[in-house]
Amino acid sequence: MRIGYGWDSHEFKPGIPLKIGGVTLPHDQGLAGHSDGDVLLHALTDALLGAVAAGDIGGYFPPADPRWKGADSAVFLREAMEQVKRAGYSVVNVDSTLILAAPKIGPHAAKIREHVAGLMGIDARAVSVKAKTPEGMGTDHAAIAHAVVLLEGR
Secondary structure (H helix, E strand, O other): OEEEEEEEEEEEEEOOOEEEOOEEEOOOEEEOOOOOOOHHHHHHHHHHHHHOOOOOHHHHOOOOOHHHOOOOOHHHHHHHHHHHHHOOEEEEEEEEEEEOOOOOOHHHHHHHHHHHHHHHOOOHHHEEEEEEOOOOOOOOOEEEEEEEEEEEEO
């Protein structure tokens, strides 16, 4: 068995869509990043890569590389899943926590869980998506994601 942990953060920026877990959410701002800024998929990518000691997201998709400008973060997650498979493991479950002031994640959590599960090829019941507000942390203009994955040998 292997455990991987990842986290990511991006600031909110007007004029771009907000994507979390590969799902576009209704909000007046999106997350600024070199790719689509999807903090959840970025945290999951790093958790998966870390679990099999395969580096990190920046090693595969450097922010200075123009190929990844505006890229769909599902591409990153797919590569991490390929590294997990090559290492002889499969995903048992995922636990994640989002920290952001708005929008509320609760109404969208089931859709995010299902989408993430589909991208990872696992049952949605093996994916947890929780959210907290950043009370007193001074990060009201950013979104943060923490993710943990459990892998087992195939």
